[in-house]
Each structure stands twice: as structure tokens, then as C-alpha cells.
Amino acid sequence: MRNCAYSTAAGERIPVRIVEVGPRDGLQNEKTVIPPEVKVGLIxxxxxxxxxxxxxxxxxxxxWVPQMAGTAEVVTSMDKLPGTTYQVLVPNEKGLESVLSLLAAHPDKPPIDEIAVFTAATDAFSIANTNVTVADSLKRLARVVQSALDKGIRVRGYVSVVITCPYSGKVDYKRVRDVTKELLDMGCYEVSLGDTTGTGNPTSVREMLSVVLEANPVERLAGHFHDTFGMGVANSMAALSAGIRTLDCSIGGLGGCPYSPGATGNVATEDVLYALQDSAYSAPGDLEALVDVGFWISERLGRDNSSRVAKAVRARREREKAKL
Incomplete structure (x- = not known):
């Protein structure tokens, strides 16, 4: 298994940016308490x-999200590697105040590089998640984003439930388009479009993106796909074919959303990297090493590794070992 670096007939391979969301989105729905040292070890x-x-x-x-307790301890204990961007999710002004206090306490070596903010494409999901409508959520986020930008902090945005909502059903893609535009207009450098329920398929993903692209530049969009119906990889590839160049993935397929009953984890990082092999696209990451990371965290959580690729790699290793 390898992440090949070859050139297509048309030239160099197209770089794809992978945002590893396992330590946050991947862990937030776990039922057991996760010690900070395990989170640090994962990162x-x-x-x-x-x-x-x-x-x-x-x-x-x-x-509201017990598994995210101790984030300040985690980000100040991790080994911050050069060339790697570390971000944290910030829901409101109080969260941003915590980030600013943390950065002020470490002026010579900032533990994080950027923040992310989130809203939704439906009022029903926004109210369930943050107790406010989408419009009120955007007003609140505008203050957070502006304050962060004033401090020189880059901001990424999320829009949840871009295909279907667990409370109100099929989503109006024009709402996704308009909410995305508001986040970009307020200063987010990129907006990640989340199929939070994992009900999307390549057809619905392409339909959603065609509407969102009516008002938003593709180079400032990302895809975030949950794998509830096993469509995470297919939807990721559909997004790439539509011009998306950033994908959110989670090691070992960790994830789920406490406000989306029945939704399973994010598309596995290992599965996406394998899908990109021998393709027109390339992405950073050592697949063999990431397989080890996925099994390491899955074992500590006492759960099955959801990555099909990781399981196949382990089976191959066991066959090769048996031949020795």
C-alpha cells in the first residue's frame, strides 16, 4: 500500500488537502471519558x-459535549510539528475568549493556528445544536469571526446538514448556498459542507454543489461526508470531480454527531487516501502509518475500526507474517 507520487498524462497530480477531524469530530460522540493523554497521543x-x-x-x-473537556490541556501538551496546521472549534464568543487567553499565555509558541466556527442549513438542526435559529447563529458568528480576524487568527467555517436534516428532512440547497456565502462574506477563508446525516450519495452531492457554486467559489469550499450509508468515499470523489480540493476525514472512521441520531462516523482517512492512489489526485499522509494510528485509537476506545482499508491492510500483514 502506498500513496503514489506519479504524474498523469495531463501533468502533475492535483493536490488534495485533507483536514483530519478525528481528534474533535471523531471523538465528540464517544460514550466513555477519554483521558487528555490519549487525545494528545492521537494528535x-x-x-x-x-x-x-x-x-x-x-x-x-x-x-454539552463532555468529550471536549480539557482541550486547553491537550493543545498545550501536544507536540506541535512544523508544517502542520492545528485548529480548534469555537462555538461562540466565550469559546473565542478561551482561545485568546490561551494564545496570550503562550506568545512565543502559539499552540493553535486557527479556529473553526459552525452553523447549519436548517433552523431545526441549529436550534437542536445551539438553541438559536440559523439567522441568529450567523449574527453571533459574525462577531466571533471579526474578533478573531482582528487578532490575526484565520477562521474556517462549517455548515451542517447540507443534504438532509434529521429533524426537517430534505434540505433546500439554496439555503446551503446562502449560508455558505454569509460565512465567506464575514471572513471565513473556507467553508466545509457537511453531510452530517450521511444520507447523501454522489448524485445528491453533485446536485447540492451545483447550487452552492452559483454564489460561492469552489476553491473556498470543502467536503465533509459521514459514512452512514457507506457513501463517504464515493461522495468525496464526487466532490473532487466537482472541483472541491479539501476533504474532511477522520482516522479509523471515528465520529458521529450527538444532534444527528443514527449518523455514523466520518469517512475514514485511510479509505480516502487509498481511493486517491493511482488517480489524478494526491494527498499527504503515510497510509501504512495511518492504519497503525487508526487501530491504536480504536483499541483505546474499545471500539471496532470502521475503516475497510485499515482492516484489509491488517489482514494482508497477517498473511505476510504467516508466510515467514
């Missing part, structure tokens, strides 16, 4: 395996 292993953008945690109230 450090991902960095050493070649992940170049890592979502390290979230400054959200532990009352």
Missing part, C-alpha cells in the same frame, strides 16, 4: 504519520 501520532491539518479539539462547554 501526535497523526502528525508523525503525515497529517498536515489537524482539528485538535473544541472550546465548547463540557456540559
Amino acid at each position: 501526535d501520532r497523526l502528525g508523525r504519520a503525515g497529517s498536515r491539518v489537524i482539528e485538535a479539539g473544541s472550546f465548547v462547554s463540557p456540559k
Whole structure:
């Protein structure tokens, strides 16, 4: 298994940016308490395996997302590698205050590089998640984004439930388009479009993107696909074919959303990297090393590794070992 570096007939391979969301989106729905040292171990292993953008945690109230407690301890304990971007999710102004206090306490070696903010494409999901409508959420986020930009902090945006909503059904893609535009207009350098329920397929993903692209530049969009119906890789490839060049992935297929009942984990990083082999696209990351990371964290969580590729690699290794 390798992440080949070859040139297509048309020239160099097209670079794809992978945002590793395992340490935040991947862990937030786990049922057991995860010690900070395990989170640090995951982040450090991902960095050493070649992940170049890592979502390290979230400054959200532990009352609502208990697994994100201790993010400040995690990001100040991890081994911050040069050339790797570390980001944290910030839900509101209080979360940003925590980030700014953290950065002020470490002026010579900032533990994080950027923040991410989130909203949704439907009021029903936004109210379930943050107790406010989408419009009110955007007003609140505008203040957060502006304050962060004033401090020189880059901001990434998320839009949840871009295909279907667990509370209100099929989503109006024009709403996705308009919410995305508002996030970009307020200063987010990129907006990640999340199929939070994992109900999308390549057809619905292409349809959604065609509407979103009516008002938003493709180079400032990312794809974030959950694998509930096994469509995560296919949807990622559909997004790439539509011009998307950033994909959110989660090691070992970790994930799920506490506000989307029944949704499974994010598309596995290992599966996406394998899909990109021998293609027109290339992405950073040592696949063999990432397989090890996926099994390491899965074992510590006491759960099955959801990556099909990781399981195939382990089976191949066992066959090769048996031949020795």
C-alpha cells in the first residue's frame, strides 16, 4: 500500500488537502471519558504519520459535549510539528475568549493556528445544536469571526446538514448556498459542507454543489461526508470531480454527531487516501502509518475500526507474517 507520487498524462497530480477531524469530530460522540493523554497521543501520532491539518479539539462547554473537556490541556501538551496546521472549534464568543487567553499565555509558541466556527442549513438542526435559529447563529458568528480576524487568527467555517436534516428532512440547497456565502462574506477563508446525516450519495452531492457554486467559489469550499450509508468515499470523489480540493476525514472512521441520531462516523482517512492512489489526485499522509494510528485509537476506545482499508491492510500483514 502506498500513496503514489506519479504524474498523469495531463501533468502533475492535483493536490488534495485533507483536514483530519478525528481528534474533535471523531471523538465528540464517544460514550466513555477519554483521558487528555490519549487525545494528545492521537494528535501526535497523526502528525508523525503525515497529517498536515489537524482539528485538535473544541472550546465548547463540557456540559454539552463532555468529550471536549480539557482541550486547553491537550493543545498545550501536544507536540506541535512544523508544517502542520492545528485548529480548534469555537462555538461562540466565550469559546473565542478561551482561545485568546490561551494564545496570550503562550506568545512565543502559539499552540493553535486557527479556529473553526459552525452553523447549519436548517433552523431545526441549529436550534437542536445551539438553541438559536440559523439567522441568529450567523449574527453571533459574525462577531466571533471579526474578533478573531482582528487578532490575526484565520477562521474556517462549517455548515451542517447540507443534504438532509434529521429533524426537517430534505434540505433546500439554496439555503446551503446562502449560508455558505454569509460565512465567506464575514471572513471565513473556507467553508466545509457537511453531510452530517450521511444520507447523501454522489448524485445528491453533485446536485447540492451545483447550487452552492452559483454564489460561492469552489476553491473556498470543502467536503465533509459521514459514512452512514457507506457513501463517504464515493461522495468525496464526487466532490473532487466537482472541483472541491479539501476533504474532511477522520482516522479509523471515528465520529458521529450527538444532534444527528443514527449518523455514523466520518469517512475514514485511510479509505480516502487509498481511493486517491493511482488517480489524478494526491494527498499527504503515510497510509501504512495511518492504519497503525487508526487501530491504536480504536483499541483505546474499545471500539471496532470502521475503516475497510485499515482492516484489509491488517489482514494482508497477517498473511505476510504467516508466510515467514
